[in-house]
Amino acid sequence: EVQLVQSGAEVKKPGESLKISCKGSGYSFTNYWIAWVRQMPGKGLEWMGIIYPGDSDTTYSPSFQGQVTISVDKSISTAYLQWSSLKASDTAMYYCARRSGRKGPFDPWGQGTLVTVSS
Amino acid sequence: QSALTQPASVSGSPGQSITISCTGTSSDASGYDYVSWYQQQPGKAPKLMIYDVSNRPSGVSNRFSGSKSGNTASLTISGLQAEDEADYYCSSYISSSTLGVFGTGTKVTVL
Numbered sequence: 001e002v003q004l005v006q007s008g009a010e011v012k013k014p015g016e017s018l019k020i021s022c023k024g025s026g027y028s029f030t031n032y033w034i035a036w037v038r039q040m041p042g043k044g045l046e047w048m049g050i051i052y053p054g055d056s057d058t059t060y061s062p063s064f065q066g067q068v069t070i071s072v073d074k075s076i077s078t079a080y081l082q083w084s085s086l087k088a089s090d091t092a093m094y095y096c097a098r099r100s101g102r103k104g105p106f107d108p109w110g111q112g113t114l115v116t117v118s119s
Numbered sequence: 120q121s122a123l124t125q126p127a128s129v130s131g132s133p134g135q136s137i138t139i140s141c142t143g144t145s146s147d148a149s150g151y152d153y154v155s156w157y158q159q160q161p162g163k164a165p166k167l168m169i170y171d172v173s174n175r176p177s178g179v180s181n182r183f184s185g186s187k188s189g190n191t192a193s194l195t196i197s198g199l200q201a202e203d204e205a206d207y208y209c210s211s212y213i214s215s216s217t218l219g220v221f222g223t224g225t226k227v228t229v230l
Contacts, residue, residue, distance in 0.1 A: 044224040047220075050218055105170035105171070107167035108167075109166070
């Protein structure tokens, strides 16, 4: 079964750093793009960025460029999303999703990681 | 890039059919052969329901169908059931972005 399993919920203070993960299994991890998506409380879905594990080619949405870092460790089939200094406005659910090719759909999705940033 | 426009809400009675529209700009229309639809039930991750405008992944009910005309893609749910109550998002590849763009989302209510 193809699946993406994300790390657990996090509670952090403003200014702290954080790295959340997304582990793929059941398929060739290096052959599919992995995207990260933000969903703020009660709001819609927003693309943050996408990485190709085969060569770490990464593209960020303009809204998130410089705000987060997307990386991958293909030796353990895991993608990461990290922040160096969290803000309260980073409080959201974060999903990873697998993409087939540059134009394909996103399937499957991880179960989501809830990040809460509060003093 | 601007989001694709969807109606905020659509409702219907059990057994009825409803249609959700997803409208983009003419400049992005060349990417609209790659429209996909996602269902997000309360407290759950999104799930792929339709890809490449009208294709259903294995395991998705044939009550869900997709189509496209010009700049507007549509998702139709026939034989509406209580379990269809969810938020639905369209997404499309667009030439100006590797990521593509999401729709604004539609809340489907089963009356």
